[in-house]
Amino acid sequence: MLEKVEHRLITEDGRRIDGRALDEMRPVRIEAGVLDRSDGSAYIEMGKTKIYAAVYGPKEAHPRHLAQPHKAILNCRYHMAAFSVEGRKAPGMTRREIELSKVIREALESIVILEEFPRSAIDIFIEVIQADAGTRTAGLTAASLALADAGIPILDLCAGIAVGKVEGRIVLDPSEEEDKRGEADMPVAMAPRLGSIVLLQLNGRMTSSEFTEALNLAKKGIGVLYELQRKALGKKFATFTPAGEE
Ligand code: ADP
Numbered sequence: 570m571l572e573k574v575e576h577r578l579i580t581e582d583g584r585r586i587d588g589r590a591l592d593e594m595r596p597v598r599i600e601a602g603v604l605d606r607s608d609g610s611a612y613i614e615m616g617k618t619k620i621y622a623a624v625y626g627p628k629e630a631h632p633r634h635l636a637q638p639h640k641a642i643l644n645c646r647y648h649m650a651a652f653s654v655e656g657r658k659a660p661g662m663t664r665r666e667i668e669l670s671k672v673i674r675e676a677l678e679s680i681v682i683l684e685e686f687p688r689s690a691i692d693i694f695i696e697v698i699q700a701d702a703g704t705r706t707a708g709l710t711a712a713s714l715a716l717a718d719a720g721i722p723i724l725d726l727c728a729g730i731a732v733g734k735v736e737g738r739i740v741l742d743p744s745e746e747e748d749k750r751g752e753a754d755m756p757v758a759m760a761p762r763l764g765s766i767v768l769l770q771l772n773g774r775m776t777s778s779e780f781t782e783a784l785n786l787a788k789k790g791i792g793v794l795y796e797l798q799r800k801a802l803g804k805k806f807a808t809f810t811p812a813g814e815e
Contacts, residue, residue, distance in 0.1 A: 578747055579736045587616075587744060594730065594742040594790050599710070601718040601801040607694075609719025611801070613711040615730075616744060617701035622711035623694045624719040630690035641686035645674035647708055649697040670695075673709045676729075676767040680713060680760050682722040691721060702748040703731045706756045709768060714798050718805065726802075727767050728794035729758025732783040734775055739782045741790050755780075757787035761795050 578586055585591070595616030604610035607623035614620075630636035647669040651660045662670075677693065693715070695708040706729030713727045733743035734753035748754050753773025759766050775783060 575750070577736065578750060579738055579740075583738075585735075585740065585744075586746060591738055591740045592786055592789065594793065595744070597794065597797060599714065599794070599797040599801045600804075601714050601798075602805045607715075607719075609715045609717070609721070611711040611714035611718060613707045613714075615703055615707050615742065617699055618697075618703050618707050619699040620704060620708050620711050621696045621698065622708065622715040623696075624691065624712070624715040624721065625694075626691040626719075627686040627689040627721065628692075630688060636688040636690075639687050640683035641681075641689045641691055643674050643678055643681060643683070643691050643693065645670050645677065645693040645695070645712070647673055647695040647697070647705070649700055649704070653697045653700045669705050669708075672768055672770070673705060673712060676709055676727060676758055677712060677716065679765065679767045680723045680725055680727050680763070681716060682724060685722050691716075700745070702743055702745040702754075703756070706730050706758055706768070709758050710794055710798065714801060717798075717802055725760040725762040726795060726798045727758050727760040728791045728798060729756060729768055730787055730790035730794060731756040732787045732790075734773060734779060734783070739775075739779055739786060741786050753779075753783075755783050755787070757784065757791070759788065759791050761791060 598614040600612045603612045609624040611622045649658050651658050693712050697704045710728045732755045733740050733751045735747045735751040753775050755771045758768035
Protein backbone atom coordinates (compact mmCIF):
# COMPACT_ATOMS: atom_id res chain seq x y z
CA MET A 570 0.00 0.00 0.00
CA LEU A 571 1.27 3.45 -0.88
CA GLU A 572 1.95 5.66 2.13
CA LYS A 573 0.82 9.27 2.04
CA VAL A 574 3.95 11.42 1.55
CA GLU A 575 3.76 14.62 3.62
CA HIS A 576 5.48 17.71 2.24
CA ARG A 577 8.62 18.98 3.96
CA LEU A 578 8.19 21.76 6.51
CA ILE A 579 11.61 23.32 5.88
CA THR A 580 13.16 23.69 2.44
CA GLU A 581 16.80 23.06 1.52
CA ASP A 582 17.54 26.78 1.80
CA GLY A 583 16.02 27.05 5.29
CA ARG A 584 12.59 28.51 4.46
CA ARG A 585 9.40 27.45 6.17
CA ILE A 586 6.09 26.49 4.53
CA ASP A 587 4.80 30.05 4.75
CA GLY A 588 8.09 31.45 3.42
CA ARG A 589 9.44 32.63 6.79
CA ALA A 590 13.04 32.32 7.91
CA LEU A 591 13.63 30.07 10.93
CA ASP A 592 13.96 33.05 13.30
CA GLU A 593 11.09 35.06 11.83
CA MET A 594 7.78 35.58 13.60
CA ARG A 595 4.46 35.99 11.82
CA PRO A 596 3.12 39.49 11.11
CA VAL A 597 1.98 40.95 14.43
CA ARG A 598 -0.66 43.52 15.29
CA ILE A 599 -1.17 44.68 18.87
CA GLU A 600 -3.73 47.25 20.02
CA ALA A 601 -4.86 48.50 23.43
CA GLY A 602 -8.29 49.83 24.44
CA VAL A 603 -10.27 48.13 21.70
CA LEU A 604 -13.48 47.36 23.64
CA ASP A 605 -15.79 49.94 25.23
CA ARG A 606 -17.56 47.83 27.85
CA SER A 607 -14.59 46.53 29.82
CA ASP A 608 -12.23 48.47 32.10
CA GLY A 609 -9.26 47.51 29.94
CA SER A 610 -8.82 45.58 26.72
CA ALA A 611 -6.39 44.54 24.02
CA TYR A 612 -6.26 42.77 20.69
CA ILE A 613 -3.45 40.69 19.26
CA GLU A 614 -3.00 39.12 15.88
CA MET A 615 -0.04 36.85 15.12
CA GLY A 616 -0.54 35.59 11.62
CA LYS A 617 -3.88 33.81 11.63
CA THR A 618 -4.10 33.69 15.44
CA LYS A 619 -6.52 36.41 16.60
CA ILE A 620 -7.35 37.09 20.24
CA TYR A 621 -9.16 39.65 22.39
CA ALA A 622 -8.49 40.17 26.09
CA ALA A 623 -10.75 42.11 28.45
CA VAL A 624 -10.23 43.11 32.08
CA TYR A 625 -12.86 44.03 34.71
CA GLY A 626 -12.00 45.43 38.09
CA PRO A 627 -10.63 45.70 40.64
CA LYS A 628 -14.05 45.12 42.19
CA GLU A 629 -15.39 43.45 45.32
CA ALA A 630 -14.54 39.73 45.33
CA HIS A 631 -17.45 37.29 44.97
CA PRO A 632 -18.15 34.93 46.59
CA ARG A 633 -16.93 36.92 49.63
CA HIS A 634 -15.21 33.95 51.28
CA LEU A 635 -12.70 33.91 48.40
CA ALA A 636 -11.56 37.45 49.20
CA GLN A 637 -8.00 37.76 50.51
CA PRO A 638 -7.49 40.26 53.35
CA HIS A 639 -4.16 41.58 52.07
CA LYS A 640 -4.41 41.36 48.30
CA ALA A 641 -6.61 41.08 45.25
CA ILE A 642 -7.38 37.77 43.57
CA LEU A 643 -7.02 37.30 39.84
CA ASN A 644 -9.64 35.31 37.96
CA CYS A 645 -8.66 34.31 34.45
CA ARG A 646 -10.66 32.58 31.74
CA TYR A 647 -8.97 31.50 28.51
CA HIS A 648 -11.64 30.44 26.04
CA MET A 649 -11.67 29.44 22.38
CA ALA A 650 -14.68 30.38 20.27
CA ALA A 651 -16.47 27.36 18.74
CA PHE A 652 -15.53 28.71 15.28
CA SER A 653 -11.87 29.42 16.14
CA VAL A 654 -10.49 26.03 15.12
CA GLU A 655 -10.60 23.64 12.20
CA GLY A 656 -13.79 21.66 12.74
CA ARG A 657 -15.89 22.94 15.60
CA LYS A 658 -14.77 23.15 19.21
CA ALA A 659 -17.23 22.16 21.94
CA PRO A 660 -18.61 25.47 23.26
CA GLY A 661 -18.01 24.83 26.98
CA MET A 662 -14.70 24.95 28.82
CA THR A 663 -12.49 21.97 27.95
CA ARG A 664 -9.79 20.53 30.24
CA ARG A 665 -7.19 22.24 28.04
CA GLU A 666 -8.88 25.64 28.46
CA ILE A 667 -9.10 25.17 32.24
CA GLU A 668 -5.38 24.32 32.38
CA LEU A 669 -4.40 27.25 30.16
CA SER A 670 -6.53 29.64 32.25
CA LYS A 671 -4.50 28.52 35.27
CA VAL A 672 -1.03 28.87 33.72
CA ILE A 673 -1.92 32.29 32.29
CA ARG A 674 -3.31 33.43 35.66
CA GLU A 675 -0.14 32.30 37.44
CA ALA A 676 1.98 34.21 34.92
CA LEU A 677 -0.08 37.37 35.42
CA GLU A 678 0.08 37.06 39.23
CA SER A 679 3.79 37.70 38.98
CA ILE A 680 3.35 41.12 37.34
CA VAL A 681 0.23 42.58 39.00
CA ILE A 682 0.73 44.46 42.29
CA LEU A 683 -2.08 42.55 43.99
CA GLU A 684 -1.41 44.07 47.44
CA GLU A 685 -2.78 47.40 46.22
CA PHE A 686 -6.34 46.05 46.25
CA PRO A 687 -7.09 43.97 49.37
CA ARG A 688 -10.37 41.99 49.35
CA SER A 689 -11.00 42.66 45.68
CA ALA A 690 -11.00 40.69 42.45
CA ILE A 691 -9.72 41.37 38.96
CA ASP A 692 -11.36 39.37 36.16
CA ILE A 693 -9.48 38.65 32.95
CA PHE A 694 -11.15 37.17 29.89
CA ILE A 695 -9.18 35.87 26.92
CA GLU A 696 -11.26 35.03 23.87
CA VAL A 697 -9.54 33.21 21.04
CA ILE A 698 -11.39 34.21 17.89
CA GLN A 699 -9.18 32.28 15.49
CA ALA A 700 -6.48 29.80 16.45
CA ASP A 701 -3.39 28.90 14.48
CA ALA A 702 -1.05 27.89 17.34
CA GLY A 703 0.61 30.13 19.91
CA THR A 704 -2.67 31.09 21.53
CA ARG A 705 -1.61 30.74 25.19
CA THR A 706 1.35 33.08 24.70
CA ALA A 707 -0.53 35.54 22.48
CA GLY A 708 -3.46 35.46 24.94
CA LEU A 709 -1.11 36.22 27.83
CA THR A 710 0.52 39.06 25.86
CA ALA A 711 -2.91 40.60 25.20
CA ALA A 712 -4.06 40.07 28.80
CA SER A 713 -1.05 41.87 30.27
CA LEU A 714 -1.69 44.79 27.92
CA ALA A 715 -5.38 44.83 28.87
CA LEU A 716 -4.37 45.03 32.58
CA ALA A 717 -2.17 48.03 31.85
CA ASP A 718 -4.97 49.55 29.75
CA ALA A 719 -7.30 49.15 32.75
CA GLY A 720 -4.84 51.22 34.78
CA ILE A 721 -4.07 48.34 37.13
CA PRO A 722 -0.60 48.79 38.64
CA ILE A 723 1.84 46.27 37.27
CA LEU A 724 5.55 45.76 37.83
CA ASP A 725 6.08 45.18 34.13
CA LEU A 726 4.24 44.07 31.03
CA CYS A 727 4.78 40.46 30.04
CA ALA A 728 4.88 39.04 26.55
CA GLY A 729 5.13 35.52 25.24
CA ILE A 730 5.85 33.52 22.13
CA ALA A 731 6.36 29.86 21.29
CA VAL A 732 9.48 28.30 19.84
CA GLY A 733 9.45 24.93 18.14
CA LYS A 734 11.69 22.21 16.85
CA VAL A 735 10.76 21.29 13.32
CA GLU A 736 12.72 18.77 11.24
CA GLY A 737 15.59 19.19 13.67
CA ARG A 738 15.68 23.00 13.42
CA ILE A 739 14.69 25.53 16.09
CA VAL A 740 12.00 27.90 14.76
CA LEU A 741 10.32 30.99 16.16
CA ASP A 742 6.54 31.26 16.46
CA PRO A 743 5.41 27.94 14.93
CA SER A 744 2.18 27.83 12.95
CA GLU A 745 -0.37 25.10 13.71
CA GLU A 746 1.00 22.78 11.03
CA GLU A 747 4.56 23.20 12.36
CA ASP A 748 3.29 22.73 15.91
CA LYS A 749 1.38 19.54 15.01
CA ARG A 750 4.07 17.95 12.86
CA GLY A 751 7.13 19.29 14.69
CA GLU A 752 9.18 17.44 17.32
CA ALA A 753 8.86 20.01 20.11
CA ASP A 754 6.88 23.07 21.09
CA MET A 755 7.98 25.46 23.85
CA PRO A 756 5.81 28.43 24.82
CA VAL A 757 7.81 31.04 26.77
CA ALA A 758 6.71 34.31 28.37
CA MET A 759 8.82 36.90 30.14
CA ALA A 760 8.53 40.16 31.97
CA PRO A 761 11.60 41.65 30.28
CA ARG A 762 12.29 44.59 32.61
CA LEU A 763 11.98 42.35 35.67
CA GLY A 764 14.23 39.84 33.92
CA SER A 765 11.92 36.99 34.81
CA ILE A 766 10.39 34.06 32.97
CA VAL A 767 6.70 33.95 33.88
CA LEU A 768 5.68 30.95 31.77
CA LEU A 769 7.67 28.13 30.23
CA GLN A 770 6.33 24.79 29.04
CA LEU A 771 7.92 22.18 26.83
CA ASN A 772 6.17 19.49 24.85
CA GLY A 773 8.57 17.12 23.13
CA ARG A 774 12.32 16.81 23.45
CA MET A 775 15.28 19.10 22.95
CA THR A 776 18.96 18.75 23.74
CA SER A 777 20.32 21.27 26.22
CA SER A 778 22.01 23.27 23.43
CA GLU A 779 18.74 23.30 21.45
CA PHE A 780 16.95 24.46 24.60
CA THR A 781 19.41 27.36 25.01
CA GLU A 782 19.02 28.27 21.33
CA ALA A 783 15.21 28.10 21.68
CA LEU A 784 15.20 30.27 24.80
CA ASN A 785 17.39 32.89 23.13
CA LEU A 786 15.13 32.91 20.09
CA ALA A 787 12.06 33.31 22.32
CA LYS A 788 13.79 36.23 24.07
CA LYS A 789 14.30 37.92 20.70
CA GLY A 790 10.61 37.52 19.78
CA ILE A 791 9.49 38.68 23.22
CA GLY A 792 11.61 41.83 22.84
CA VAL A 793 9.73 42.69 19.64
CA LEU A 794 6.31 42.02 21.22
CA TYR A 795 7.21 44.07 24.31
CA GLU A 796 8.05 47.10 22.17
CA LEU A 797 4.75 46.71 20.28
CA GLN A 798 2.87 46.50 23.61
CA ARG A 799 4.52 49.70 24.82
CA LYS A 800 3.75 51.41 21.53
CA ALA A 801 0.10 50.34 21.74
CA LEU A 802 -0.14 51.80 25.25
CA GLY A 803 1.72 54.92 24.17
CA LYS A 804 -0.92 55.41 21.49
CA LYS A 805 -3.63 55.36 24.16
CA PHE A 806 -1.82 57.19 26.95
CA ALA A 807 0.68 59.91 26.25
CA THR A 808 3.36 58.05 28.18
CA PHE A 809 3.51 54.68 29.81
CA THR A 810 6.02 54.02 32.55
CA PRO A 811 6.05 50.71 34.41
CA ALA A 812 5.93 51.11 38.24
CA GLY A 813 9.39 51.79 39.66
CA GLU A 814 10.71 53.29 36.42
CA GLU A 815 9.34 56.80 37.11
P1 ADP B 1 -1.26 26.95 21.79
O1 ADP B 1 -2.43 27.54 21.08
O2 ADP B 1 -0.83 27.75 22.97
O3 ADP B 1 -0.12 26.65 20.83
P2 ADP B 1 -1.73 24.06 21.87
O4 ADP B 1 -0.32 23.67 21.57
O5 ADP B 1 -2.51 23.25 22.86
O6 ADP B 1 -1.77 25.57 22.42
O7 ADP B 1 -2.57 24.12 20.56
C1 ADP B 1 -1.98 24.38 19.31
C2 ADP B 1 -3.03 24.72 18.31
O8 ADP B 1 -3.87 23.59 18.06
C3 ADP B 1 -4.03 25.80 18.75
O9 ADP B 1 -3.52 27.11 18.66
C4 ADP B 1 -5.12 25.56 17.76
O10 ADP B 1 -4.76 26.11 16.50
C5 ADP B 1 -5.14 24.03 17.68
N1 ADP B 1 -6.17 23.50 18.59
C6 ADP B 1 -6.19 23.52 19.94
N2 ADP B 1 -7.31 22.98 20.45
C7 ADP B 1 -8.04 22.59 19.38
C8 ADP B 1 -9.31 21.94 19.22
N3 ADP B 1 -10.08 21.61 20.26
N4 ADP B 1 -9.71 21.68 17.96
C9 ADP B 1 -8.95 22.00 16.88
N5 ADP B 1 -7.75 22.62 16.97
C10 ADP B 1 -7.30 22.90 18.19
